[in-house]
Amino acid sequence: MLLTSLDFRAFQFSQSLIYAIEEINNNSSLLPGISLGYKIYDSCSSTAIGVRMAMALVNGNENAVLDEPCTKPAQVQAIVGETYSSVSMAICLSSKQKYPSFLRTIPSDYYQSRALAEMVKYFGWTWVGAIRRDDDYGNSGMAAFIEAAEQLGICLEYTLPFFRTYSQEKVLRIIEQIKSSTSRVIVGFVDTWDLEILVQAFFEHNVTGYQWVGTEAWIFDLELATADKYSILQGAIGLSIPNTTVTGLKEFILDIHPLKSAGSDIFTRFWEALFKCKYKIQNDSDDTTVCTGQEKLSEVENTFTDMSLMPIFTNVYKAVYAVAHTLHDLFEHLKRVHFQTKEGEEVYFDKNGDPPAKYEIINWQKNKEHQHEFVNVGFYDSSFPARNRLAVNMTSVVWVPVSVCSESCPPGTRKAVQKGKPICCFDCIPCAEGEINGIKCTQCHQDYWSNPSRDKCIKKETEFLSYEETMGILLTAVSIIGAFITLVIAIMFFRYKNTPIVRANNSELSFLLLFSLSLCFLCSLTFIGRPSEWSCVLRHTAFGITFVLCISCVLGKTIVVLMAFRATLPGSNVMKWFGPPQQRLSVLAFTLIQVLICVLWLTTSPPFPYNNMHYYKDKIILECHLGSTIGFWAVLGYIGLLALLCFILAFLARKLPDNFNEAKFITFSMLIFCAVWITFIPAYVSSPGKFTVAVEIFAILASSFGLLFCIFLPKCYIIILKPEKNTKKQIMGKVLAKVGHSSKLATHKILFKGLDASE
Incomplete structure (x- = not known):
């Protein structure tokens, strides 16, 4: 019966x-005078x-029975461990507190798990x-993968355990x-034997179309x-140990002729x-072929002649060299070793005794002859x-599906997790006004x-009364026309x-009134344009x-008019109390x-430019x-108080002689003034x-x-269009008639002396 x-x-x-x-033993520059030996156990x-063999190697009791205590001194200085994590405990052995002397030449599956998660995220599979x-x-590797996946926003719909002995x-x-x-x-965190059984089950139940x-x-x-x-695995993509080679290693592996191992039963088998x-x-009935010892490996194609795992064989090679270099450096701590292989590859370990995690990303593809190829499409x-x-x-990548639970939210929406x-x-829920989309809707500044x-924050529009807009132009024009x-x-x-x-209309006060009116027209211009510190202070104080x-x-x-006509009464001498000074x-x-x-006002809390963002959501009002x-x-109230007093006095003087109707015009002007500011x-x-x-x-x-207009327009009308009425006789006619003959001369003098401060 053949041994298979x-x-x-x-x-x-x-x-x-x-x-x-x-x-190493043939290298005179490394461990000169020292030969390394080895013992290999399955x-x-x-x-x-695996644990039993490791303890036996350490204590020299490899031939002892199971119940014999391990008491002999150590016979070996280093153990190159098992390739499988279940035997070597590859994940937890990075803990230097529990395993201070453990190092590895192949990256920890912790790094592979994180690299897988990053690769899955890279392809958009969430x-x-x-x-x-x-x-x-599998369990430790998948736990690390899930942890990394959650950090990257990847969700697992399921994670199923499997072992080749499952029913x-x-x-x-x-x-x-x-x-x-x-x-x-x-994501398959399994080995080849497990996957063989899984793929067979997928094939039998026609489960296809998975990446x-x-x-x-x-x-x-x-x-x-x-x-x-x-073919169920067509398009598979994953991580592989970088494809490195050691010169002469392939030839040595294949050179196992039994004549070079005479007497070795294992090589014969x-x-x-x-x-x-x-x-x-x-x-004689056995139809098995007789071995001649001259069989050629070139005529055989099986897993032994397959050198696709050469990167892993290289890790064994590096492990031995790590031990040799450590011994060569007077047995310093192995994790401090940093050397180069003859191929130029650097070998060193981090603080946890792990090498840098390097992987090639392999994609399963078919060539033109429909043969499988492992295509290198990237690295980690x-x-x-x-x-x-x-x-x-x-x-260069070939894969099948897009795998997401929900499609990405369009611009202007946010994600709302479905319950359970x-x-x-x-x-996907639309973002509110003033927010833009992301993992969550983010409020704009x-x-x-x-x-x-709702996918971009834009600068808010600013609003103020500008000189360039129609309303600003019209108001500016009216202000200038008034002035x-x-x-x-x-x-x-x-x-x-x-x-x-x-x-007769008190020329000094008239000129001062015209000057102040021109300032009133011009001060309205300070209200137009972008508010600034000086304009905010000037507009209110100048106006007031x-x-x-x-x-x-x-x-x-108004007071002069009233006093002038009160002074026409016999014995009255009031004008001396309200003369020009x-x-x-x-x-x-x-x-x-x-x-x-x-x-x-300006000392305690003056006006200042202010960006009002409360009235409009999408607009900033620039105001003072x-x-x-x-x-x-207080400024407005004081103006109103004077205007009200002026209106009352002018109203009391409204029945003065018709030809001299100054009080009536003042009454009308104050009536308009008060009406405007009350509605304001x-x-x-x-x-x-x-x-x-x-x-x-x-x-x-x-x-x-x-x-x-109320105070000066009637007078301009007489000056320009009715010059014949611009005489003392016309102005004083009805006044003298009403005050009586005995007071005519006195009234005439008082009016022109009282009303004209220049005389």
Whole structure:
């Protein structure tokens, strides 16, 4: 009976170790005068046997029975361990507290798990399933993969344990669960023997169309890829140990002629299994081929002649050299070793005794002859910066599905996790105004607002009454026209200053009133344009002071009219108390009170530029904050008080003689003035944005035009169109008639002396 249970891969590993030892022993520069020896034991992939053999090697009791205590001194200085994690405990052995003397030449599966997660994320697969070998290798590796996947936003729909000894019932349950799933990607943390059984089950139940992602344990297995039923794995992609070679190693592995191992029963048995022959035929009926010892390996194609695992054999080679270099460096700590192989590859270990994790990314593809090929499409190197660790040539990759639980949310929406499902399963909900999409809707900065598609924050539009817009242009034009008309009237009054109509209307107060009205028109311009510190201070103080100056002049004129006609009564001497000096003093006193209010306002809490973001959500209103609202309303209140006093006095003087109707005109002007500013208050409070400023400018212009036209337009009419009425006789006619003959002369003098301060 032929011996067919020999593991050819194990022989390849053994040959790699022997080659490295012989090469070191023949190297005069490394460990000169010292020869390395070796003992090789088969763990049979059993954890118990592996531990027993390791303890036997350390204590020299490899031939002892199981119950004999390990008491002999150590016979070996280093052990090159098992390739399987279940035997070597590859994951937890990185703990230096528990295993201070353990090092590895192949990266820990912890790094492979993270590299797999990053690769899955790279391809956009956020909804995947996983099958793990039900032992330390699979369970520990999958735990590390799940941890990394969660950090990268990948969700696992399922993670199923599997072992080659599982019953058909268990395998069937696994198949049914995979068929009922919605993910199209399967991460296989298994070895080749497990995958053979799984693929057979997939083939029998016609489970196809899945993208397989594999570990280095099976992704580069040629035997696994060649059978027809393994087309189920077509397009598989995974991590592989970098394809490095050692000069002469391949030839040494294949050079196992039994003549070089005479007397070695294991090589004889190996030769028989390799060529399917026997050296000794026990009976003639046995149709087995007789071994001649001259069989050629070139005529054989099996796992022993397959050198696809050369990168793993190289790790055995490096392990032996690591030990040799450590001994050469006076047995320093092995983890401090840093050397280069003869091929130029650097070998060193980190603080955990791990080498840098380097993998090639392998993709299963078919060539033109429909033969399987393992195509290198990228790499993973943990020694690189995080953003550069994974590199994939996307144009070279062949894979099947897109695997997501929910499609990516379109711009302007956010993810809302579906109740009872993983975070990769979500609904897309539109972002609110002022927010943009992402993992969560993010509020834009207060100076920004979301665009209509909710995928970008754009600068908020600013609003203020500008000189460039239509309303600003119109108000500016009206302001300038008002100031120009005022100037024209002033020039006209100066030209006719010696005529009765001008002299009888107190020319000094008239010119001062015209000057203050021109300032009122011009101060409205400070309300237009982008608010600044100086404009905010100037607009309110200039407005308050110029209007008080204006109303003070009108109030002075009203008092003069009343006093003049009171002085016509017999024995009255009131005009000496309100002559020209008193008129000037009253105007100055009234104005100084407003100046004092403005100074207090600016000292305590002055107006300042303010970006109002509360009225509109998508717009910023540039305005002048009042600072102290008490100061603002004190300024307005004082203007209103003077205007009301002026209106009352003018109303009392409304029945003066018709030809001298100054009091009536003042009454009309004050009526307009008060009406404008009474309606201004609710309009000012309720107007939004730049319209607040427009309302204030309109109130200034309307009240200024009211004063200008009511007080000066009738006089301009007489000066220009009715010059015949611009005489003392016409002005004093009805006045003298009403006051009586005995007081005519006195009235005439009082009117022209009282009303004209220049005389």
